[in-house]
Amino acid sequence: MAAPAGPAAPGATTPAFDLDRPLALDGRVALRPEPFGALAYHFGTRRLSFIKTPKLLAVVESLAEHGSGRAACAAAGVTDAELPAYAQALATLHASGMIGERGAS
Amino acid sequence: MTSVAPVTGRLVDHFEAGLDAPICLTWELTYACNLACVHCLSSSGRRDPRELSTEECMRVIDELQRMQVFYVNIGGGEPTVRRDFWELVDYATAHDVGVKFSTNGSRITPEIAARLAASDYVDVQVSLDGATAEVNDRVRGDGSYATAVRAMERLRDAGFRGFKLSVVVTRENASQLDAFKAIADAHGAQLRLTRLRPSGRGADVWDELHPTAEQQRELYDWLLAHGEDVLTGDSFFHLSAYGTALPGLNLCGAGRVVCLIDPVGDVYACPFAIHDAFLAGNVRDHGGFARVWRESELFLELRRPQATGACGSCGLYDACRGGCMAAKFFTGLPLAGPDPECVLGHGERALAARGDGAPPRSPVDHSRRAPRGRACDEDPLAAFRLEVRG
Numbered sequence: 196m197a198a199p200a201g202p203a204a205p206g207a208t209t210p211a212f213d214l215d216r217p218l219a220l221d222g223r224v225a226l227r228p229e230p231f232g233a234l235a236y237h238f239g240t241r242r243l244s245f246i247k248t249p250k251l252l253a254v255v256e257s258l259a260e261h262g263s264g265r266a267a268c269a270a271a272g273v274t275d276a277e278l279p280a281y282a283q284a285l286a287t288l289h290a291s292g293m294i295g296e297r298g299a300s
Numbered sequence: 301m302t303s304v305a306p307v308t309g310r311l312v313d314h315f316e317a318g319l320d321a322p323i324c325l326t327w328e329l330t331y332a333c334n335l336a337c338v339h340c341l342s343s344s345g346r347r348d349p350r351e352l353s354t355e356e357c358m359r360v361i362d363e364l365q366r367m368q369v370f371y372v373n374i375g376g377g378e379p380t381v382r383r384d385f386w387e388l389v390d391y392a393t394a395h396d397v398g399v400k401f402s403t404n405g406s407r408i409t410p411e412i413a414a415r416l417a418a419s420d421y422v423d424v425q426v427s428l429d430g431a432t433a434e435v436n437d438r439v440r441g442d443g444s445y446a447t448a449v450r451a452m453e454r455l456r457d458a459g460f461r462g463f464k465l466s467v468v469v470t471r472e473n474a475s476q477l478d479a480f481k482a483i484a485d486a487h488g489a490q491l492r493l494t495r496l497r498p499s500g501r502g503a504d505v506w507d508e509l510h511p512t513a514e515q516q517r518e519l520y521d522w523l524l525a526h527g528e529d530v531l532t533g534d535s536f537f538h539l540s541a542y543g544t545a546l547p548g549l550n551l552c553g554a555g556r557v558v559c560l561i562d563p564v565g566d567v568y569a570c571p572f573a574i575h576d577a578f579l580a581g582n583v584r585d586h587g588g589f590a591r592v593w594r595e596s597e598l599f600l601e602l603r604r605p606q607a608t609g610a611c612g613s614c615g616l617y618d619a620c621r622g623g624c625m626a627a628k629f630f631t632g633l634p635l636a637g638p639d640p641e642c643v644l645g646h647g648e649r650a651l652a653a654r655g656d657g658a659p660p661r662s663p664v665d666h667s668r669r670a671p672r673g674r675a676c677d678e679d680p681l682a683a684f685r686l687e688v689r690g
Contacts, residue, residue, distance in 0.1 A: 227368040231314045236370035238398055239420050245311055
């Protein structure tokens with residue numbers, strides 16, 4: 196069923212994001228590679244997000260192959276210095292339903 | 301739209317330089333319409349006999365799938381009057397191209413509403429330009445308010461959550477924003493406000509209907525207060541010069557990240573720019589839509605840095621980026637210069653300083669009019685000539 200494209204309704208709770216859990220891209224999300232990174236579109240929420248670095252795209256694309264978000268970042272070459280920004284980006288994608296915990300649903 | 305940004309970069313620079321495929325695309329499927337809204341941006345009414353066939357539309361959808369265009373905004377005219385409309389919607393969604401279509405609601409039966417509610421890949425946008433029948437019907441025609449509300453009730457009753465209630469903000473409805481929001485909420489819809497452009501028949505009524513400067517300011521404050529809860533299609537980026545930027549890309553995406561395909565396959569830089577000056581090519585041309593998007597002279601030009609004219613020295617240029625190209629063009633203002641609704645009032649002064657020449661008009665007009673032949677028969681001069689000849 197169609198869902199509002201806006202932010203989650205007030206009072207709706209998004210499960211807390213945990214970088215150490217196994218993650219995956221939502222099945223209703225399409226990625227389109229671009230020179231700056233990628234466009235991500237969620238057909239369920241109709242939200243468009245801009246993934247602003249190729250490295251973040253590599254992380255997002257490979258989430259399902261790793262045991263945790265942290266492991267996916269390490270495998271894509273995210274440095275310790277970059278990790279807080281990438282963790283934040285994954286948290287944002289998680290909050291908007293673009294990515295979720297594997298096996299959570 | 302959200303930008304997920306571990307590294308701060310100027311995403312806007314990428315967009316201004318253009319992408320290999322549009323982020324989204326407007327596709328007017330037909331010029332036929334059962335209404336005759338006074339501000340119709342595409343001057344719709346009669347069907348064009350050269351309209352793309354079902355087969356041709358499917359080939360365009362194939363191309364959009366290859367280009368990974370996530371979704372198309374289908375409009376018209378009233379797109380649902382095309383006999384193959386639902387067939388094309390099904391074809392698009394089966395080929396990974398989502399559909400959001402605009403409608404006046406006249407064809408949204410309970411059965412159609414149930415079918416729409418069941419799909420993740422189809423979104424609906426019901427047009428309403430007054431929060432009361434009185435205000436709406438003056439612009440969209442008698443009975444159009446009741447028709448739109450009935451469609452919204454059917455969508456709600458079918459369980460469709462989050463369809464769009466789409467409103468063009470005018471001088472007459474600018475005071476009704478809270479009422480529009482209440483109507484949207486009551487139907488489980490999301491409100492979408494867009495800007496009145498002097499495009500199509502909109503050129504005839506723009507002077508009387510475009511919001512006053514005071515109304516623009518109130519609209520900006522209202523939009524800021526409602527944030528991403530209210531959609532705007534990035535329509536009001538010229539208002540960002542008031543201060544805080546509104547949610548969205550805040551740039552003119554014409555030919556860079558958006559474009560229009562019209563019912564006969566002509567590709568224009570944006571939905572508000574149906575004029576030869578913004579015509580990039582036709583999907584029937586060799587190479588199809590992809591070639592027009594990637595290689596047309598016009599689009600390549602729009603992706604190069606644009607002249608800013610008098611706006612270049614304005615401290616607010618980075619906020620409003622000179623406003624809307626179509627709004628300038630169809631009010632007879634130079635493209636390098638202020639938007640007619642510039643928040644600093646430069647547009648009003650530019651309008652006042654225009655020469656006597658009429659602003660450019662779209663040569664594409666499918667408005668239904670009284671047949672002209674009859675009027676000629678009643679011309680007394682014609683009768684006089686017959687007498688002389690006799």
